[in-house]
Amino acid sequence: MAQSKLTPQTLCVTSGKGGVGKTSFTVNFAIALVRNDKRVLVVDGDMGLANVDVMLRLSVKNNIRDILESGADPRQAMIFARPNLAVLPGSSGVPEMVSLGARQQNRLTDFLKTISSDFDYVIIDTAAGIGSSVLWYNRFCDHNIFILSPDPTSMTDAYALIKLLSRDHGINQFNLVLNFVRGVREANHTVDTIKRVTHRFLNLELFHLGSIPEDRSVCRAVLDQVPFVEQTPGSKAARAVYDLAQRIHLLI
Amino acid sequence: MIFSPTIHAHAITRCRFRHGVAAAILAAIPAHAAADSGDAMHASFFWVVLWVAVLVMAILLSYLQHNRMVKGKTAELRRELFERQTAEKELLASDQKLRQSLAEKESLLKEIHHRVKNNLQVVSSLLYLQEDYMDDPKGVEILRESQNRVKSMALIHEQLYGTTDLAKIDFGRYVRGLAGNLFDAYGIDPACIRLNVRTDDIALGADMAVPCGLIINELVSNALKHAFVPDNSGTIDIVIRTLSAGRMEIVVADNGIGLAAPLADAEKKSLGLRLIDTLTTQLDGALAIETDNGTHFSITMNVPEQPN
Ligand SMILES: Nc1ncnc2c1ncn2[C@@H]1O[C@H](COP(=O)(O)OP(=O)(O)O)[C@@H](O)[C@H]1O
Ligand SMILES: [Mg+2]
Numbered sequence: 433m434a435q436s437k438l439t440p441q442t443l444c445v446t447s448g449k450g451g452v453g454k455t456s457f458t459v460n461f462a463i464a465l466v467r468n469d470k471r472v473l474v475v476d477g478d479m480g481l482a483n484v485d486v487m488l489r490l491s492v493k494n495n496i497r498d499i500l501e502s503g504a505d506p507r508q509a510m511i512f513a514r515p516n517l518a519v520l521p522g523s524s525g526v527p528e529m530v531s532l533g534a535r536q537q538n539r540l541t542d543f544l545k546t547i548s549s550d551f552d553y554v555i556i557d558t559a560a561g562i563g564s565s566v567l568w569y570n571r572f573c574d575h576n577i578f579i580l581s582p583d584p585t586s587m588t589d590a591y592a593l594i595k596l597l598s599r600d601h602g603i604n605q606f607n608l609v610l611n612f613v614r615g616v617r618e619a620n621h622t623v624d625t626i627k628r629v630t631h632r633f634l635n636l637e638l639f640h641l642g643s644i645p646e647d648r649s650v651c652r653a654v655l656d657q658v659p660f661v662e663q664t665p666g667s668k669a670a671r672a673v674y675d676l677a678q679r680i681h682l683l684i
Numbered sequence: 685m686i687f688s689p690t691i692h693a694h695a696i697t698r699c700r701f702r703h704g705v706a707a708a709i710l711a712a713i714p715a716h717a718a719a720d721s722g723d724a725m726h727a728s729f730f731w732v733v734l735w736v737a738v739l740v741m742a743i744l745l746s747y748l749q750h751n752r753m754v755k756g757k758t759a760e761l762r763r764e765l766f767e768r769q770t771a772e773k774e775l776l777a778s779d780q781k782l783r784q785s786l787a788e789k790e791s792l793l794k795e796i797h798h799r800v801k802n803n804l805q806v807v808s809s810l811l812y813l814q815e816d817y818m819d820d821p822k823g824v825e826i827l828r829e830s831q832n833r834v835k836s837m838a839l840i841h842e843q844l845y846g847t848t849d850l851a852k853i854d855f856g857r858y859v860r861g862l863a864g865n866l867f868d869a870y871g872i873d874p875a876c877i878r879l880n881v882r883t884d885d886i887a888l889g890a891d892m893a894v895p896c897g898l899i900i901n902e903l904v905s906n907a908l909k910h911a912f913v914p915d916n917s918g919t920i921d922i923v924i925r926t927l928s929a930g931r932m933e934i935v936v937a938d939n940g941i942g943l944a945a946p947l948a949d950a951e952k953k954s955l956g957l958r959l960i961d962t963l964t965t966q967l968d969g970a971l972a973i974e975t976d977n978g979t980h981f982s983i984t985m986n987v988p989e990q991p992n
Binding site for chain 1 (some may be wrong): 756759760762763764765766767769770771774
């Protein structure tokens, strides 16, 4: 069951559109994985609107940029939010990839690889949009997870990002997680539609890992700064996230 | 007294409630109302109010249900619209890409025709320059003939890069240009030797236009050189016409002195005549010669389907 120490699986959570639940998925999914005896590192890749630390009510002390420059142990930048759950907070200054030269990018890659080696899974929460740091993280990871809502604008943005990644960055395997789902019918229709479009025009097959229903307990948990899988483990959304965590080996 | 609630209820039915479910529920009212025989007036009033409340609830629920269904359906339609819009955008983009690559190919092809023409012109110029080193007038003439052949091939490429359809050449226009070049080359005054060109609307690919052009080049050269010997005046007719069913005919005729030597003797034939033979065979054509009144060459051959 335990993953090899040397090769943690890196997952990148993206959506194209903001507000579709990337951060809440990342945090809760990570906790669900920890409950399954996995060691998980969450990297907050959203520089502008970093909020993984907010959702977990963490206080950030160390700055990654300083650590990178001083050559100190990069592990100092990590915060253990729970046993076996570490967070690399974005607001602690993960340098924007764009601003980095090739050499510094390599150093950051090394940094992430060093810091990842003690974990089974590394989950990167990315920013909205198609900024170059989003592209960088998507290239860097092993599995790309797209969070999608049944809203057509979310589908349009996701499609645009998938197209960009497959055409210009050679990524051709994507996983879908539907959020804000109000029924099986809606979920199926959304998945079918986006699958049809990507199959027809990008010749890509997407894998639908699962769906998270729209649930008021999610909003409440955000307000309380407690992940909903902990606050209301019996809620529909929490059960869905636990199911997703059980299916993690299916990721393409 | 017993009937009044029924009537009352029916009145309400007629006035306010048309919903199927509501009507069914309402139909049950008299049974309940009639069961209360004691204080019937008050009891019936109570029941009516209760049923009205139930009905309002039922209507409200069905309205909400309806609303949800409409919302769901609307969202579904929006997603379908998303699919269509994406499809439209993608098709438009791929169409544009195709057009662009076609335009690129066309300009490349034009460039190539241009360069081929330039190279052929260089070859022709080299032949011209070599004339100076040739003392033998026969040799000079041979060099001139070669120049004309090269030029008539260059003309095809020149015309190809100047047209919109790079695959086809307007053969009538080409023949006029070709004959004009030959008149210049032999220093013929167009007032003395009249040239009539009549062509049907025929478009040929370069693979056919080159041999046909060379044949016409030889025939017109021969006529200009040999046909009008004493006074250098007469008429040359060039006719290009489509015959029935995918065949065409090229006629080059003059009203000069007529063909002197018999054509059968292959060894003694000039290069020009041998070229005509070879090219006609290459084109799978048939050559016919009449020498009644001047010389009349006719070559018939198959042509590809002409677009209309
Ligand atoms: N399944 C859900 N049901 C209800 N609300 C949700 C759900 N998922 C996310 N939300 C709400 O959506 C908002 C945006 O979520 P967030 O994870 O910050 O999105 P992102 O990181 O993609 O910008 C949050 O306030 C959260 O409460
Ligand atoms: Mg976020």
